[in-house]
Amino acid sequence: MNDEMEAGWSLTESDPLVFTQLLQDIGVTGLQVDDVYSLDAGTLAALQPIHALIFLFKWVGSTPQSEALAQKGGVEVTDPDDHFGIYFANQVINNSCGTLAALNAVMNIPPQQGPSPEETISLGDELQNLKEFGAGMDAMDLGYLITNSDKIRQVHNSFSVSSPFAISQHPSLQSQNKEDPYHFVAYVPAQGCLWELDGLRRGPIRHGEVSDKGEGWIAAAREAVERRIATYGEGSLMFNLLCVRSAAIPRLRRLLTDPTTPTALIPDLQAQLAAEEEKVRRGKLENGVRRNNLIPLMVELTKMLAGQKGNEEGKSVLQEVTEKARVIGQQKMNRAAE
Numbered sequence: 001m002n003d004e005m006e007a008g009w010s011l012t013e014s015d016p017l018v019f020t021q022l023l024q025d026i027g028v029t030g031l032q033v034d035d036v037y038s039l040d041a042g043t044l045a046a047l048q049p050i051h052a053l054i055f056l057f058k059w060v061g062s063t064p065q066s067e068a069l070a071q072k073g074g075v076e077v078t079d080p081d082d083h084f085g086i087y088f089a090n091q092v093i094n095n096s097c098g099t100l101a102a103l104n105a106v107m108n109i110p111p112q113q114g115p116s117p118e119e120t121i122s123l124g125d126e127l128q129n130l131k132e133f134g135a136g137m138d139a140m141d142l143g144y145l146i147t148n149s150d151k152i153r154q155v156h157n158s159f160s161v162s163s164p165f166a167i168s169q170h171p172s173l174q175s176q177n178k179e180d181p182y183h184f185v186a187y188v189p190a191q192g193c194l195w196e197l198d199g200l201r202r203g204p205i206r207h208g209e210v211s212d213k214g215e216g217w218i219a220a221a222r223e224a225v226e227r228r229i230a231t232y233g234e235g236s237l238m239f240n241l242l243c244v245r246s247a248a249i250p251r252l253r254r255l256l257t258d259p260t261t262p263t264a265l266i267p268d269l270q271a272q273l274a275a276e277e278e279k280v281r282r283g284k285l286e287n288g289v290r291r292n293n294l295i296p297l298m299v300e301l302t303k304m305l306a307g308q309k310g311n312e313e314g315k316s317v318l319q320e321v322t323e324k325a326r327v328i329g330q331q332k333m334n335r336a337a338e
Helices: 016-026 041-046 062-072 095-108 124-133 137-148 150-157 217-231 250-258 265-292 295-306 312-337
Strands: 031-037 048-059 182-190 193-197 205-209 237-247
Touching: 016 095, 016 124, 016 150, 016 265, 048 095, 048 265, 062 295, 095 137, 095 150, 095 182, 095 193, 095 237, 124 137, 137 150, 182 217, 193 217, 205 217, 217 237, 237 250, 250 265
Parallel strands: none
Antiparallel strands: 031 237, 048 182, 048 237, 182 193, 193 205
16 A cells, blocks of 8 residues: 555545445545345345445455355455456555446446436546546556545545544554544446456456346356355444435326326425435535534634633633634535535
């Protein structure tokens, strides 16, 4: 990993609202990211069409047993000629694995013209230019190409995790406050096969051909994810699954205004639309708070006022600062909700 480059990338949260907004800010259209709470067929069917899965798991290192179980039925393809047409970039710095997994996923989703402009799936100018410019590059070079994109880095960092420990922390405490390492990988269907895209691997892992019948590639992806989960102890909760799927709101609005939509389906469609619109509202609010981190300011003010404890002037300053912070925070939350 490149320490100099790593300094410019912040840790982000594993939140579908963050991933959705991140992709939109980079320029991707027609897609959203959602939590997958169960791998059963009914849960996955309700989220269709699904174009990719993103799996988050605790990184516990590699053992012969875990390697054999995780890759059962899969083959790591290290020769670029053998996975030509599959976009696969390596992770070259820390803190970027979530964004990289999302980009590895969407770069393999074919552009699609939708029934409406809002349903059209497109990479946008930034990613399309990177994809065209990187044609023929190996995975390591593609990783550096993504990392050196100012726009991607700036969007990624706009969702950095708010932490008071990031301020003036003594070096002796930094290693103690580090969280357990987690890692993201993507699963995508391409060229008739299921591919696992792990930025820490030399090449993508091919999990075999997928069927066009039944659940299609989702069935193979479920098996691959369950094999990886099986490498952890029974009852472990050290993982999370997200899906990249077609944007729901444009489709639901179109169906609700389509005179051919069966009347019996209207109530359910209205309920789905209300839930999706509430999700968007909450996402704007939460992401607005993430992008306006007041923790560093409050910590520094607290440290300053600590030296004035018991002083009437200090109490007055504290009240004034608290009121200003409340007003500013409310204004930012209101703007985020608009």
